[in-house]
Amino acid sequence: MNNFQFKNPTKIIFGKDTIKEITTEIPKDAKVLLLFGGGSIKKNGVYNQVKEALKTVEVVEFGGIPANPEYSLLLDALKVIKDEKITYLLAVGGGSVIDGTKFLSAAVLYDGETPWDILTNNIRTEKGMPFGTVLTMPATGSEMNSGAVITRRETKEKLAMGGPGLFPEFSVLDPQVITSIPQRQLANGLADSFTHVLEQYMTYPVGGLLQDRFAESILQTIIEVAPKVLKDPTDYKAAANYMWSCTMALNGLIQQGVPGDWAVHGIGHELTALFGIDHARTLAIIAPSHYAFNFEAKKEKLAQYAERVWNVTTGSTDKKAQAGIDKTVTFFHELGIDTKLSEYTKDYEGTAEIIAKRFTERGWLGLGEHQSLSPKNVEEIVKMAY
């Protein structure tokens, strides 16, 4: 196992009817900016619960943050924070609203030329404006980690940022929120969280026995609850396990002491930036080709995954490893998610070259757990995913 340091300061408030708890989490003298998305919270009752809980503090609202939070719109929110002398941010939404809020938390204290530098120059945020979250969509784990991904439509870019100053102070996880999530988004959440675990697991063995089993148990739980959540989002037991699995998949725990890959996300973000494909679906497009391309380097973990997660108990290491890839593809299909780029766009020719060129220009010359995947390799992986 590799050396590590681990600190996660986010307080989780989990369970039925817990949104009201935010009253005691937000400082009494705070001036709060309540951030939300395209309006789902106004239809499902979450907005009313939040407003009720915020009755004793001053609140300004900023809605309309779209899926894949858009930089130009966030600059409008930044102006509101400054003009209104906001002291506390509250994100009420899914990963997009939470990530947008993290960007604002960082940007408001950033004194460089333009806040976009935070993304292009990889500036880590050591201290941001304090914020909390009310999660409405289990998927990204953003509610308990310090990362964010911001999109800039003008330049078709989608870039990541983060730093220890960007953990939410608290996150409310009431699994009842999932009852209003459309099927497509439920499937996205299942596929995204599943892939988060794979990114931290499907590398090579380093004797992280406990991390491996944490990872496998999250995968098994997602597989178990997926059909139940899709069939009946009011099934509280399934919803609660789905929500907690998504958070545990990317709150830092399972990555300690083991190598991480993250190439699937790196490449996937480009597909969202270029074609607007949902984040989770880009992962389902890239992951199978990525694992096939890196078969030799990953086959031991692929075989372990096939054996322990999918009960593939016979055959050679190679056979089991291949079965691991096949089972993953079948799982995505069972969620109703296509796994080839050509199933999402007719304009896929040339995509591989564009992505490889972008990575070269950014100096992203070695992706994956061995930092060995060149832009040329990335090009081949994307072509395999056509």
Ligand code: NZQ
């Ligand atoms: O905008 P509204 O009207 O709220 O609708 C949203 C949105 O259309 C809807 N929704 C959310 N909760 C709902 C609901 N609809 C009905 N009932 C509810 N309770 O769902 C749609 C998608 O929401 P979004 O926040 O975009 O989804 P998700 O949580 O999947 O977030 C995706 C974003 O997070 C980034 C992705 O790249 C993408 O930009 N990620 C962030 C990560 C992180 N910070 O750690 C890691 C991930 O890998 C990912 O990259």
Ligand code: ZN
């Ligand atoms: Zn993801």
